[in-house]
Amino acid sequence: MTSVLALFRATFRSALPLKRTILFGLLELTPALLFVLSAENRTGEAAFDTLVEVGASSYFALLVPVVALVLGASALGSERRDQTLSFIVLRPIRRSVVGATKILATACAAIAINAVGAVALWAVFSIQHHTDADILVGLLVGMAVAVVAYVSIIVPLGFVTDRAVVIGLGFLLVFENGVVFALPGLATLSPWRIGAAAFGGITTQAQPILDNIVGNLTISTGGSVFTALIYLAVGVSLTGLLLAHRDLA
Amino acid sequence: MTTDPAFVAEPTIEVVDTSKWFGQKVAVSNLSCSFGPGVTGLLGPNGAGKTTLLRMISGLTDVPKGRVSVLGVDPRKDHTVYRNVSLVPDEDAVYPDMTGIQFVRYAARLAGHTDNERVEKAIATVAMEEPATRTISGYSKGMRQRIKVAAALVTDPTVLIMDEPLNGTDPIQRAHLISVFDQLGREGKTVIVSSHVLEEVERVSSRVIAIVDGRLAAAGSVEAIRAAMSNIPYVVRVGTDKPRELGARLFASGSVFSVEAGPAMLTVRTSDVISLGNATPKLAVECNASLTSFLPQDESLESVFRYLVERR
Structure with missing residues (x-):
C-alpha cells in the first residue's frame, strides 16, 4: 500500500506542474465567461438552457477532453521519454498495479483541474439566477465520468507513441465532434457524451437539451458510470500488458 | 564444480544461451555466463551489448531466445524479485524537480519501506548528505550517479546491477564509489559493474566478463584477461x-x-x-x-x- 500511495502521490504531483495548472486553471474559466456573455438578459428556464448548452458545447465537448488528454498522454509517455519509467517498474509492484495507479492518479489530477470549470460555471449561474446543488453535482459527476474514460484511453496510448495528444485531439475533433454527430449510433465511443449523459442523469431538467447531444446514449448516471468503468478496466488491462511485455529501453 | 571462468559455482544470476536483437542488429548473441556474490566487472566497448545484457537481467527488456534467471526466477514474470534486486541505469533516470533525499525516499516508498533511517543511511553511504537537500536539476553528473546509487541501495538489495556507474564521476567520487562497491561485494551481495574502461573494471572487481558484439570475449580474473590480451x-x-x-x-x-x-x-x-x-x-x-x-x-x-x- 505504501508503494501504491507513493506512486499515486508522485504521479498526481507531476501531472500538475505550476505553469500547466495556472494555464488550465485560467482556461477553465472560459465556460463561465461564455455563459455570462450568452445568458445576458435571460432568466429562468432560458438561462438554464443556456447553461446546459454552454456546458455541453464548451465544457464537456472541449475543455474536459483537452485537459484529460494532455495530462493522460504524459502520465507514462513523459516517463518513458525521460527514462524514469525504469525507476518505477523495477520495484516490487505488479505492472498492472502501476498502470492502474498511473491512470487513477492522472484522472484525479484532471478531475481537480476540471472541477474549477464546473464550479465557476455553477457559481456564475447561481449568482445571476438561483442556486441548485444538483447542477454542480451533475457537472462534477459527468466531468469525472468523462475524464476517467479519456484518461483510460490516452494513458496507454501515451506509452506507445509520442503523438498521443495529437491523436487524441484528432479523435476528439474529427470523430467525436464530427463523425458521431452524423452517426449518433457511435455515441458509446464518445467519452464526453458519456459524461454529459451522467450529468443529465443527475440534473434531470437538462435532459431535453442533452437528448439531442448524446446521440443514442441513454441519459443515466448509473449507465454512464458503468460505461466509464468498462473504459477503465480496458485501459488498466492494456497499460498493464504494455508495461509487462514491451521493452522499456 | 565449474571450470569455465564465465560461470560461478553458486550463481545468483544465470544467463543461458541468450540472444537479443533490435531489427537487423544483434545486440546479444548466444551469450552464456553467470554471476554470484562479490563484484563482477562487465567489460566491453561502447555498443558491445553490455546495457542490453543488464536490461535483460533486470527484466526491462524481454529475452526472445535463451533464458535469464535472477535469484532463481524470471524477472519478467515475478515482480517480487525486485525486493532484492536494484538497477542503476546508465541514463539519467532521475526526477530533476525532486531533491536528492526525496528521490531516495521515493525509491524506498516504492519498495514499501517507510523508515527514514534507511534513506539517510543510503545517502550517507554515497557521501551525499549535504547536496541531498538540493534539487537534482542542479547536480553534476557525478552527483546524479551517486544519488542513483543511493536510490538503488536504499532497499538493501541482494543483487545490485550498475550500468557505467562511474561515468562522469571525479577521481575522489570514483574512489569512494569503488570502495562502496567493494564493501557490498564483501558483504556477499552480487554486484555487477559495467564499464568500457579496463582500468576502471580492474579497480572495481577481481572477476571480469568481457563482451563485444554481443558475444562473450573473455571471462575470469583481471590477470587472466590481461594475460590473454598480452x-x-x-x-x-x-x-x-x-x-x-x-x-x-x-x-x-x-x-x-x-x-x-x-x-x-x-x-x-x-x-x-x-x-x-x-x-x-x-x-x-x-x-x-x-x-x-x-x-x-x-x-x-x-x-x-x-x-x-x-x-x-
Missing part, C-alpha cells in the same frame, strides 16, 4: 628507407611474429609493442637505415576484444 599480435607500421634489411633484423630479434616488407614501409606483428619500439631504432642504426615513422595499429580496446572473441 598474447594479441599487435600490428605496427614502421616507415624506413631499407625495409628488407630492417625487416630481416626485426624478425630475427625474437618478439616479432611476422614482417611484411613494402615500399618504404614494414608491417610488423608483435605481442610486445614496447620492446619492439625500443629495439627498432637500435636495429635501424645497425643496418644504417633511417626511420620515418613507427605507428602501432589496431590497439583500441575494441580491437583487443574482437581478437578475444575470434579466439574463443
Whole structure:
C-alpha cells in the first residue's frame, strides 16, 4: 500500500506542474465567461438552457477532453521519454498495479483541474439566477465520468507513441465532434457524451437539451458510470500488458 | 564444480544461451555466463551489448531466445524479485524537480519501506548528505550517479546491477564509489559493474566478463584477461628507407611474429609493442637505415576484444 500511495502521490504531483495548472486553471474559466456573455438578459428556464448548452458545447465537448488528454498522454509517455519509467517498474509492484495507479492518479489530477470549470460555471449561474446543488453535482459527476474514460484511453496510448495528444485531439475533433454527430449510433465511443449523459442523469431538467447531444446514449448516471468503468478496466488491462511485455529501453 | 571462468559455482544470476536483437542488429548473441556474490566487472566497448545484457537481467527488456534467471526466477514474470534486486541505469533516470533525499525516499516508498533511517543511511553511504537537500536539476553528473546509487541501495538489495556507474564521476567520487562497491561485494551481495574502461573494471572487481558484439570475449580474473590480451599480435607500421634489411633484423630479434616488407614501409606483428619500439631504432642504426615513422595499429580496446572473441 505504501508503494501504491507513493506512486499515486508522485504521479498526481507531476501531472500538475505550476505553469500547466495556472494555464488550465485560467482556461477553465472560459465556460463561465461564455455563459455570462450568452445568458445576458435571460432568466429562468432560458438561462438554464443556456447553461446546459454552454456546458455541453464548451465544457464537456472541449475543455474536459483537452485537459484529460494532455495530462493522460504524459502520465507514462513523459516517463518513458525521460527514462524514469525504469525507476518505477523495477520495484516490487505488479505492472498492472502501476498502470492502474498511473491512470487513477492522472484522472484525479484532471478531475481537480476540471472541477474549477464546473464550479465557476455553477457559481456564475447561481449568482445571476438561483442556486441548485444538483447542477454542480451533475457537472462534477459527468466531468469525472468523462475524464476517467479519456484518461483510460490516452494513458496507454501515451506509452506507445509520442503523438498521443495529437491523436487524441484528432479523435476528439474529427470523430467525436464530427463523425458521431452524423452517426449518433457511435455515441458509446464518445467519452464526453458519456459524461454529459451522467450529468443529465443527475440534473434531470437538462435532459431535453442533452437528448439531442448524446446521440443514442441513454441519459443515466448509473449507465454512464458503468460505461466509464468498462473504459477503465480496458485501459488498466492494456497499460498493464504494455508495461509487462514491451521493452522499456 | 565449474571450470569455465564465465560461470560461478553458486550463481545468483544465470544467463543461458541468450540472444537479443533490435531489427537487423544483434545486440546479444548466444551469450552464456553467470554471476554470484562479490563484484563482477562487465567489460566491453561502447555498443558491445553490455546495457542490453543488464536490461535483460533486470527484466526491462524481454529475452526472445535463451533464458535469464535472477535469484532463481524470471524477472519478467515475478515482480517480487525486485525486493532484492536494484538497477542503476546508465541514463539519467532521475526526477530533476525532486531533491536528492526525496528521490531516495521515493525509491524506498516504492519498495514499501517507510523508515527514514534507511534513506539517510543510503545517502550517507554515497557521501551525499549535504547536496541531498538540493534539487537534482542542479547536480553534476557525478552527483546524479551517486544519488542513483543511493536510490538503488536504499532497499538493501541482494543483487545490485550498475550500468557505467562511474561515468562522469571525479577521481575522489570514483574512489569512494569503488570502495562502496567493494564493501557490498564483501558483504556477499552480487554486484555487477559495467564499464568500457579496463582500468576502471580492474579497480572495481577481481572477476571480469568481457563482451563485444554481443558475444562473450573473455571471462575470469583481471590477470587472466590481461594475460590473454598480452598474447594479441599487435600490428605496427614502421616507415624506413631499407625495409628488407630492417625487416630481416626485426624478425630475427625474437618478439616479432611476422614482417611484411613494402615500399618504404614494414608491417610488423608483435605481442610486445614496447620492446619492439625500443629495439627498432637500435636495429635501424645497425643496418644504417633511417626511420620515418613507427605507428602501432589496431590497439583500441575494441580491437583487443574482437581478437578475444575470434579466439574463443
